[in-house]
Amino acid sequence: MRKFSPLSALILALLLGALTSPSLAQAPTLREQLVYSLNLFDGKGYTPGFCPRSEDTIYLIANENNAVSLRSTLVYFWPITGNYVAGFKALNEEIEGTLEVMKEGEVTRSLGKEENVTYYPEGFFAENSRMYLGEEAHAFFQKYEKATEDYYGRINEYYEKMREYRDAFNKFLEDLSKRREAGEELSRAQVEAEMPTEPSPPEGVKFYVTPLRKDYILNLPQGVYQIRMRARDGTIIEDSQKNLVVFARRREGGVGYEIIPGNRWTMRENLDDPSKTIYAAGKNTLYLRPFLQDEYNELYYKKLLDPQNEGTPERWMWVHTSSLENVLLSFLKKGKLLERIKKAPYYVKQIPGPELGYEIIEYKEEEFPGRAPTFEGHKLDLSPVLEKGNYQLRLEKREGEVLKGSERKILLVRKENANLLYLISIFPLIVGLVVFVQRKRSIS
DSSP: OOOOOHHHHHHHHHHHHHHTSHHHHSOOOOEEEEEEEEEEEOSSSEEEEEEOTTOOEEEEETTSOEEEEEEEEEEEEETTTTEEEEETTTOOEEOOSEEEEEETTEEEEEEOOEEEEEEETTOTTSSOOEEEEHHHHHHHHHHHHHHHHHHHHHHHHHHHHHHHHHHHHHHHHHHHHHHHHTTOOOOHHHHHHHSOOOOOOOOOOOOEEOOOEEEEEEOOOSEEEEEEEEOTTSOBOTTOOEEEEEEOOSEEEEEEEEEEETTOTTSOEEEOSTTOEEEEESSEEEEEEEEEEEEEEHHHHHHHHOTTOOOOTTOEEEEEEEEOOSOEEEEEETTEEEEEEOOEEEEEEEOOSSSOOEEEEEOOTTTSTTOOOSEEEEEEEEOTTSOSEEEEEEEEEETTEEOTTOOEEEEEEOGGGTHHHHHHHHHHHHHHHHHHHHHHHHHO
């Protein structure tokens, strides 16, 4: 029987008490509200969401198409996340009218609905997407319908070929059995040469286009605005007024990295700030995925993703916009090139057995038929025999042509001294605590 420490037992008791408390056990209270349904450009693609009555401001990126619509739905408060949730499946009534955009109290635009689609060039689950309007929206949707129709046609052909293959394979086995019974000696190579070839399934549609829909499209320069909905009878719809903060990036075209540790591939980290250093001890395998990135105000960007989010207006954050292709990752020490690494696809394979585990292996299509690679990246092996000290990595478009802003530092430390990294990381917290105590004493 497994024993729990006193601390673990206390945490478990608190969790069980919270889950069985009457406040969480009872069903949430549903209230009908007017909310804005959102499909907003986030720097690389489109993020769906909604703005409840509790939030008075919607945040948008300047000079990009953003789709909004006013809807009546059921809203309830979810205490686990501390946010309001919309029940669009239970009630989703669209409110018709004219969306008015105001600046400094004057109406500057009166908008009707426009047809639009969202286009995902790498498939629905990819991050990058674009919005198209009007005739372009129709053209992209028709292209997707045609591609889907052709795919199902190839699927039907594949099923027919599979039926023919199974019949031919069964006949092949019968003939093979008869020949062996007759005393004919057949080599393995001869059998494999005469064996029917199994047909390959057709490749699916790689891109995706959402169905046509109608929304109010907001594409505005940077600034502060207000929006409201005017009904067909000329009156302003109550609860339709919202502030609109339209913001722009501070810097663009930077280079950032996503780091996938070989021993913890689900625990990915971003290395976006050029001044940050990678610390490593012992044997490490890192898979690095380079991105172009733009810098945004943290509060504005987080509020764009969800108006109920929180952030710090004085802070800035980097946002990955697109992956960098056709580049080499260079690994150096004191300016001397040690290795140039190409991007390659990798597959994360589950290790069978009672112990949960996995291994990351280079993806080869013939070894994983019908499966896509898990990710692509530049594999950097940090061997324990490497001399401890400072290293650098950077990206090159071609050999010797360094991509500006791609340089990062790697510090290899001895494993026995790795605990010093924890002390370095908590040092700012200690300084902050000392300052807080001193200020509290001075106030007293």
